[in-house]
Amino acid sequence: MSIRVTQGMMTNQLMRNVTKNYNNMNKYQENLSTGRKINKPSDDPVGITYALRYRSELTMNEQYQKNMDSAKSFVEHTDTIMGQINDVLQRASELTVKGVTGTNPQSALDAISAEMGGIFDTLLVLGNDQMNGKFIFNGQKTDQMPYSTGGESTDTQKVNFQSAAGVIIPINITGNEVFGENTDQDNMFTIIKSLQTAFKNGDQSTAVSLMDKLQSRMDKFLDMRSEVGARSNRIDLMDSRLKDLSLNLTDLSSKTEDADMAETIIKLQSQESIYQASLSSGAKIIQPSLLDYLR
Numbered sequence: 001m002s003i004r005v006t007q008g009m010m011t012n013q014l015m016r017n018v019t020k021n022y023n024n025m026n027k028y029q030e031n032l033s034t035g036r037k038i039n040k041p042s043d044d045p046v047g048i049t050y051a052l053r054y055r056s057e058l059t060m061n062e063q064y065q066k067n068m069d070s071a072k073s074f075v076e077h078t079d080t081i082m083g084q085i086n087d088v089l090q091r092a093s094e095l096t097v098k099g100v101t102g103t104n105p106q107s108a109l110d111a112i113s114a115e116m117g118g119i120f121d122t123l124l125v126l127g128n129d130q131m132n133g134k135f136i137f138n139g140q141k142t143d144q145m146p147y148s149t150g151g152e153s154t155d156t157q158k159v160n161f162q163s164a165a166g167v168i169i170p171i172n173i174t175g176n177e178v179f180g181e182n183t184d185q186d187n188m189f190t191i192i193k194s195l196q197t198a199f200k201n202g203d204q205s206t207a208v209s210l211m212d213k214l215q216s217r218m219d220k221f222l223d224m225r226s227e228v229g230a231r232s233n234r235i236d237l238m239d240s241r242l243k244d245l246s247l248n249l250t251d252l253s254s255k256t257e258d259a260d261m262a263e264t265i266i267k268l269q270s271q272e273s274i275y276q277a278s279l280s281s282g283a284k285i286i287q288p289s290l291l292d293y294l295r
Contacts, residue, residue, distance in 0.1 A: 018282060022275055025268065025272055028267050029268060032259070035258060036259055037257065038256070051253060051256045054252050057249050061246050065246070068161070074159075074172070075171055075231050077136065078136055078173065079229065082221075085178065088126070091115075091119060092119050092192055093214060093218065095112050095116060100204055100207045106202050116192055116195050123179070123189060127146060127147040127175055137173070138175060139172065142159070150189030150193065151189065153181050154176050163235070164238070164241075164242070169231065173227065180220070186214070195214070198210065
């Protein structure tokens, strides 16, 4: 049995085809204007899940990179202060060796004692150093000044920065680790103050006995400075790894979401031709009076 094709059926079929072709052309126009081949989930349901995952990982990666930037600044600043403390300690060691020779008149010992006092004051200033308003040697109590007389112990908690999922890097060292606890025999402040007093009193034997403690503290100090250097290297490696990961994720995201412009332009031109052809054929099929304006 043959089916009679009516004018209404032809019109409906024409409208469906024209609408379909228009939507296809509009899709490529949208891809071209946005530069993306996925503009809504229905464009590529599988691709959008990967795209969202890549975006989420990129966002987390950016935060990790910010953490590493802050950590790097903090550790580099700490290393600078450690370098200054090292210079002061070296000077204290030189003065001590010079003062215990036994050939110095008391006036010379007085001068050494005075300089030791200056070294003590300098160490107090360095021990209370701040970065961005935070005391760097007072553990997690960064809002509290750790030293006023040099006889204090500091907070021992670490300041941790996250560099990746499950990867924590401590960025600070405490005053106890640098200067020694207040009960330590080789506490840096105690030694310098004792040396100052010994030279002032001309007490050579006490000054000699303090030399070993000063050397002990200097050895521990150098160990901590090496630790700061190792942390700096670790942060640099993590920073480099995060930058590589960011490039990889950006590349994957681009391959998933970004439109191939040359391919899109060709497809758009093809769809424009198809759309125009559907309009032209429709104008011949439908009564001229209905689609004349489309010619």
